[in-house]
Amino acid sequence: MKVIEGKTLEEWERAVPVIRDLTALRETMWLDGHKLPAAQAAGACPLGMPDIREAEARLARFAPYLAKVFPETEQAGGILESPLREIGGMAEELGVEGTLLLKCDSHLPVSGSIKARGGIYEVLCVAERIALESGMLTLEEDYRVLAEPRFVELFSKYGIAVGSTGNLGLSIGIMSAKLGFRVTVHMSADARQWKKDMLRSKGVTVVEYSDDYSKAITEGRAQAEKDPCCHFVDDENSKNLFLGYAVAALRLKKQLEERGTPVDEAHPLFVYLPCGVGGGPGGVAFGLKEVFGDHVHCFFAEPTHAPCMTLGMATGLHAQVCVNDFGIDNRTAADGLAVGRPSQFVGKLIEPFLSGCYTISDEHLYRLLTTLADREGIHLEPSALAGMTGPGWIQDSKPGKEYQRREGLTGRLPEATHIVWATGGSMVPAADWQAYYQRGRQLLADNA
Numbered sequence: 001m002k003v004i005e006g007k008t009l010e011e012w013e014r015a016v017p018v019i020r021d022l023t024a025l026r027e028t029m030w031l032d033g034h035k036l037p038a039a040q041a042a043g044a045c046p047l048g049m050p051d052i053r054e055a056e057a058r059l060a061r062f063a064p065y066l067a068k069v070f071p072e073t074e075q076a077g078g079i080l081e082s083p084l085r086e087i088g089g090m091a092e093e094l095g096v097e098g099t100l101l102l103k104c105d106s107h108l109p110v111s112g113s114i115k116a117r118g119g120i121y122e123v124l125c126v127a128e129r130i131a132l133e134s135g136m137l138t139l140e141e142d143y144r145v146l147a148e149p150r151f152v153e154l155f156s157k158y159g160i161a162v163g164s165t166g167n168l169g170l171s172i173g174i175m176s177a178k179l180g181f182r183v184t185v186h187m188s189a190d191a192r193q194w195k196k197d198m199l200r201s202k203g204v205t206v207v208e209y210s211d212d213y214s215k216a217i218t219e220g221r222a223q224a225e226k227d228p229c230c231h232f233v234d235d236e237n238s239k240n241l242f243l244g245y246a247v248a249a250l251r252l253k254k255q256l257e258e259r260g261t262p263v264d265e266a267h268p269l270f271v272y273l274p275c276g277v278g279g280g281p282g283g284v285a286f287g288l289k290e291v292f293g294d295h296v297h298c299f300f301a302e303p304t305h306a307p308c309m310t311l312g313m314a315t316g317l318h319a320q321v322c323v324n325d326f327g328i329d330n331r332t333a334a335d336g337l338a339v340g341r342p343s344q345f346v347g348k349l350i351e352p353f354l355s356g357c358y359t360i361s362d363e364h365l366y367r368l369l370t371t372l373a374d375r376e377g378i379h380l381e382p383s384a385l386a387g388m389t390g391p392g393w394i395q396d397s398k399p400g401k402e403y404q405r406r407e408g409l410t411g412r413l414p415e416a417t418h419i420v421w422a423t424g425g426s427m428v429p430a431a432d433w434q435a436y437y438q439r440g441r442q443l444l445a446d447n448a
């Protein structure tokens with residue numbers, strides 16, 4: 001009998017009941033037993049608001065440069081941010097109590113996914129360090145000078161590499177190539193062809209693997225280590241990626257204030273974040289807990305076929321375990337979430353802040369993709385729909401009701417705000433998107 005970290009599968013299932021649902025590929029919700037009051041969680045965390053503020057300041061220094069080299073960001077002054085939209089039609093469709101908002105990171109400029117936060121931020125960190133060390137740049141200077149040929153030449157002496165299921169590669173590739181870096185993207189088998197084509201058209205070296213994401217990362221890391229002038233963007237370990245994502249919380253606070261949406265004891269905020277390796281949702285959730293404390297409740301959403309973070313946290317094994325160890329295949333149409341092993345540091349760091357996780361089937365993602373397009377005219381990629389079942393879990397499921405009781409939220413839902421984090425989609429080519437849409441149409445018809 002196969003033993004996983006000292007226990008057989010049956011022993012694991014008995015010790016951690018949610019594993020039964022995970023291995024059966026059943027949609028399920030798991031509540032995080034390690035959640036602490038926000039102040040206590042923040043007190044024990046090695047990262048905090050000063051780190052998020054530093055990232056925000058760095059992005060502000062680069063804003064004039066970004067506005068110059070990416071004209072679509074000029075109007076926003078080079079601040080890459082996405083709209084926050086109320087989706088009333090979808091709320092009606094899903095029977096959501098309270099207000100349902102969509103955070104449209106699908107429409108973030110430059111690379112059309114949540115990776116435009118962390119991915120671009122990490123490349124900017126590298127560029128700033130090199131430019132400062134060269135003596136060609138000071139912190140006080142107007143960063144538009146970085147677009148000059150002398151900087152492009154400077155950066156061309158350095159390499160940047162990354163392993164990706166697609167979207168991180170797009171962000172790192174586009175930003176690095178624009179600055180002038182030699183950039184290599186190691187793509188897992190899940191990556192879509194159009195993403196590889198787009199990167200190659202921008203001069204990025206794309207290495208393809210027939211294996212999954214962990215393999216693409218391991219290979220990429222090993223190759224980058226051989227080159228002392230190459231920086232490897234390590235999605236499984238990177239603090240800079242994490243902090244780039246966390247800045248979203250400061251921006252969201254402003255957007256909520258602008259729409260007059262209160263977040264306090266009487267007006268709880270629920271946020272549902274699609275989770276792959278964990279950096280994106282972890283960074284955003286961490287930032288939100290720093291900003292809103294106990295009034296925000298963050299949940300991660302994963303595909304039933306790739307619930308690596310749920311498994312890592314529920315077993316307490318984190319990155320020591322991958323979904324395949326439990327007989328789960330990591331095959332999902334949600335390519336942004338097709339990750340078998342969670343980040344080494346995010347799970348442990350986020351545990352005291354997180355409310356829980358839930359899973360969603362691919363068929364469900366497709367149906368929601370089509371319904372959202374029909375009701376709201378918004379086009380997302382399958383991964384980006386994973387947040388959409390969150391409000392239903394909270395309102396109607398047994399664990400959801402238990403969570404309400406535990407947190408003193410019973411009766412508060414009519415005044416609640418639910419934010420579904422839509423993590424990608426605006427760059428999907430029309431024909432690819434149509435195929436997603438038709439798949440959802442078909443599944444809806446089969447279900448009717």
Ligand SMILES: *Cc1c(COP(=O)(O)O)cnc(C)c1O
Nearest residue numbers: 167276277278279280336423424
């Ligand atoms: C990467 C990605 C996520 C999740 O981010 P992780 O940092 O991998 O957890 C969610 N949705 C989309 C579309 C993504 O590309």
